[in-house]
Amino acid sequence: MGSSGMLVRRAGTAMAPDLRTRLGNTELPNPILTASGCAGSGRELAQFIDVSKIGAIVTKSVMLAPRAGRPTPRMAETASGMLNSIGLQGPGIDAFLQRDLPWLLSRGARAVVSIAGSTVDEYSGLASRLSDAPGVTAIEVNISCPNVEHRGQVFACDAADAGAVIEAVRARVRHDIPVFAKLSPDVTDIVAIARACLSAGADGLSMINTLLGMAIDTDTMRPVLAGLTGGLSGPAIRPIAVRCIWQVRQALPDVPIIGMGGVMTGRDALELMLAGASMVSVGTAIFHDPSACARILRELEDELARRGVERLSEVVGLAHETRVAGRSLGTVR
Amino acid sequence: MMTASEHDTESGPMQVRGTVLTVRQVDAYHAITIVAPGIAARFKPGQFVAVAVGGQDTSMLLRRAFSIHDVRPDHGGTVEFVFAVSGLGTRWLAERRARDVLDLTGPLGRPFPVPRDPVSCLLVGGGYGSAPLFALAGRLRARRCSVDFLLGAASGDRVFGALTARRTGRSATITTVDGSLGVRGIVTDMLGQVIHEARTDVIYACGPMPMLRQVTALARRYDIPVQVAVEESMACGIGVCMTCVVPVIGSDGITRMVRSCVDGPVFRGEWVRWDDVGTIPFDAFGAPGWEPRAARGQRPAEGDGRRGRPVRAGQSLPKGQHGQQRHAGPARRHGHGP
Numbered sequence: 061m062g063s064s065g066m067l068v069r070r071a072g073t074a075m076a077p078d079l080r081t082r083l084g085n086t087e088l089p090n091p092i093l094t095a096s097g098c099a100g101s102g103r104e105l106a107q108f109i110d111v112s113k114i115g116a117i118v119t120k121s122v123m124l125a126p127r128a129g130r131p132t133p134r135m136a137e138t139a140s141g142m143l144n145s146i147g148l149q150g151p152g153i154d155a156f157l158q159r160d161l162p163w164l165l166s167r168g169a170r171a172v173v174s175i176a177g178s179t180v181d182e183y184s185g186l187a188s189r190l191s192d193a194p195g196v197t198a199i200e201v202n203i204s205c206p207n208v209e210h211r212g213q214v215f216a217c218d219a220a221d222a223g224a225v226i227e228a229v230r231a232r233v234r235h236d237i238p239v240f241a242k243l244s245p246d247v248t249d250i251v252a253i254a255r256a257c258l259s260a261g262a263d264g265l266s267m268i269n270t271l272l273g274m275a276i277d278t279d280t281m282r283p284v285l286a287g288l289t290g291g292l293s294g295p296a297i298r299p300i301a302v303r304c305i306w307q308v309r310q311a312l313p314d315v316p317i318i319g320m321g322g323v324m325t326g327r328d329a330l331e332l333m334l335a336g337a338s339m340v341s342v343g344t345a346i347f348h349d350p351s352a353c354a355r356i357l358r359e360l361e362d363e364l365a366r367r368g369v370e371r372l373s374e375v376v377g378l379a380h381e382t383r384v385a386g387r388s389l390g391t392v393r
Numbered sequence: 394m395m396t397a398s399e400h401d402t403e404s405g406p407m408q409v410r411g412t413v414l415t416v417r418q419v420d421a422y423h424a425i426t427i428v429a430p431g432i433a434a435r436f437k438p439g440q441f442v443a444v445a446v447g448g449q450d451t452s453m454l455l456r457r458a459f460s461i462h463d464v465r466p467d468h469g470g471t472v473e474f475v476f477a478v479s480g481l482g483t484r485w486l487a488e489r490r491a492r493d494v495l496d497l498t499g500p501l502g503r504p505f506p507v508p509r510d511p512v513s514c515l516l517v518g519g520g521y522g523s524a525p526l527f528a529l530a531g532r533l534r535a536r537r538c539s540v541d542f543l544l545g546a547a548s549g550d551r552v553f554g555a556l557t558a559r560r561t562g563r564s565a566t567i568t569t570v571d572g573s574l575g576v577r578g579i580v581t582d583m584l585g586q587v588i589h590e591a592r593t594d595v596i597y598a599c600g601p602m603p604m605l606r607q608v609t610a611l612a613r614r615y616d617i618p619v620q621v622a623v624e625e626s627m628a629c630g631i632g633v634c635m636t637c638v639v640p641v642i643g644s645d646g647i648t649r650m651v652r653s654c655v656d657g658p659v660f661r662g663e664w665v666r667w668d669d670v671g672t673i674p675f676d677a678f679g680a681p682g683w684e685p686r687a688a689r690g691q692r693p694a695e696g697d698g699r700r701g702r703p704v705r706a707g708q709s710l711p712k713g714q715h716g717q718q719r720h721a722g723p724a725r726r727h728g729h730g731p
Binding site for chain 2: 098099100104105107108125126127128129130131132133134135137139140141142144146149150151152286294295344345346347348349350351
């Protein structure tokens with residue numbers, strides 16, 4: 061990012077900020093990740109950006125078996141957002157380990173593998189398979205799936221179910237691979253779910269997943285999506301992400317958080333970090349702009365430099381402090 | 394001006410911010426020409442661009458995908474696409490003016506495969522689905538193929554490129570539902586007759602899904618290979634969002650939900666499971682209850698089997714086999730009607 065470095069020096073009051081971030085035992089060069097389901101396994105994005113230059117690729121949720129997903133239409137554009145009902149279409153863990161993961165590693169990218177299942181056993185099976193695979197930086201557990209053993213209740217909406225999944229995964233995953241639980245905002249008390257995941261052994265939290273939404277075509281007078289409901293994402297949900305991250309950070313100030321939800325710009329990424337996220341995933345923005353991750357990274361670097369920030373840790377959760385401790389950070393002119 | 398990312402390959406898609414050269418109304422449609430040298434240089438007929446709409450801080454997040462109509466060498470390389478105003482995004486596009494800047498990715502998708510031998514090609518287009526067929530025609534003629542056009546729409550002002558088809562095609566047959574141009578009816582009404590008269594060896598089709606489905610069914614009856622460019626709604630255009638899937642039978646006989654943006658938009662018509670578009674067929678790879686070995690089926694019989702092979706780029710099409718099995722249509726010629 062040579063050109064952006066020059067930009068920062070010209071415009072800023074300080075040197076380019078240190079963007080390095082720790083994720084478990086891995087040092088990420090920066091805190092910008094892809095969001096699961098928005099970047100496949102990185103291969104398509106590599107046509108537009110250098111996938112080794114962003115913090116990590118969070119892969120599309122992989123399941124044990126191949127999965128065809130839901131019928132079309134699968135997508136509906138909404139104001140500053142979109143609804144998707146893809147249904148976790150994917151080739152299954154075998155193909156992922158054989159083809160996708162080695163490709164990511166060959167490109168020098170760091171891989172955060174998202175897993176999804178319909179039963180606790182499926183999650184633990186996936187965890188075992190990944191534990192044997194080299195090069196997994198972290199596992200993000202997508203618990204926004206219906207639990208077929210609990211009348212289709214979504215794991216992430218029930219503290220006991222969410223905890224059971226995380227416990228099973230943590231038990232199978234090598235201790236040096238961090239496990240992040242991805243939380244759904246569609247709950248009454250996200251802090252309660254967060255606590256359950258952490259007591260079950262989660263090393264960190266990802267938030268937020270999409271919100272359940274629906275659109276009806278007023279011409280056909282029928283639901284737009286074949287799956288009827290879909291997950292709402294995009295800038296429309298960013299205030300909800302900020303609120304969820306804020307609440308969890310307030311209650312559990314030491315937990316690493318990967319923030320996501322409608323991040324379109326570096327300034328949006330900074331907002332999630334101020335709420336408490338130490339890493340930020342970029343999702344829907346990629347559909348709009350395939351080079352969004354690289355652009356947002358440049359913009360974030362610029363935003364931090366303009367504020368005189370030297371290290372990322374200075375801004376993570378900063379909005380919670382009533383007064384800025386120690387050296388005061390510059391305000392933007 | 395941002396140019397290609399540094400990571401593109403010689404043939405892969407690029408993301409560019411291109412300057413609008415012209416926006417013009419063509420009958421019921423709009424055509425927009427953008428300076429985009431890299432995309433123009435990489436373009437092959439059948440490929441498309443995905444355009445961001447609404448400008449900076451837009452509330453419309455999904456790119457709009459359009460077949461590339463034409464590329465030209467002026468200004469270093471320009472790309473033109475054709476669209477109908479159907480919503481806020483396309484309305485915004487229609488309001489662009491010269492020197493505005495658009496963010497587009499392309500060229501995307503698999504192009505039309507072209508035959509190695511000089512065969513008789515019939516190009517079938519519905520509405521502005523005909524837009525990509527003219528560049529294809531040029532490429533086919535460069536390979537000394539003959540090109541016949543069969544274009545249709547609801548009305549004369551919605552038949553895109555009727556004049557060009559008449560000027561450049563060996564024959565051009567136009568159908569309109571209201572009879573305002575050419576023959577009253579739809580393209581499939583005339584397909585058998587045109588195939589017979591043009592002694593068609595291969596069909597290329599682009600237009601609405603119901604039309605593609607019918608063209609495929611007829612091509613199959615006449616045992617002619619057909620390449621279709623499907624119209625499935627897309628969101629990203631680059632293969633990451635999994636929105637635009639269609640059930641397609643693979644060379645191993647297994648149906649998969651494939652992405653029309655990267656595995657298509659051009660498919661061998663016979664291999665698209667038209668009856669199952671908009672569903673997950675029970676025997677599709679990864680469908681509920683699907684099991685790896687149990688579902689290995691056979692590709693459905695395709696005519697006499699000789700023509701049942703896929704046509705891939707660089708692969709030869711069967712030459713000059715005008716089947717006795719073809720239905721003889723009436724011997725009237727509509728190629729140059731009113």
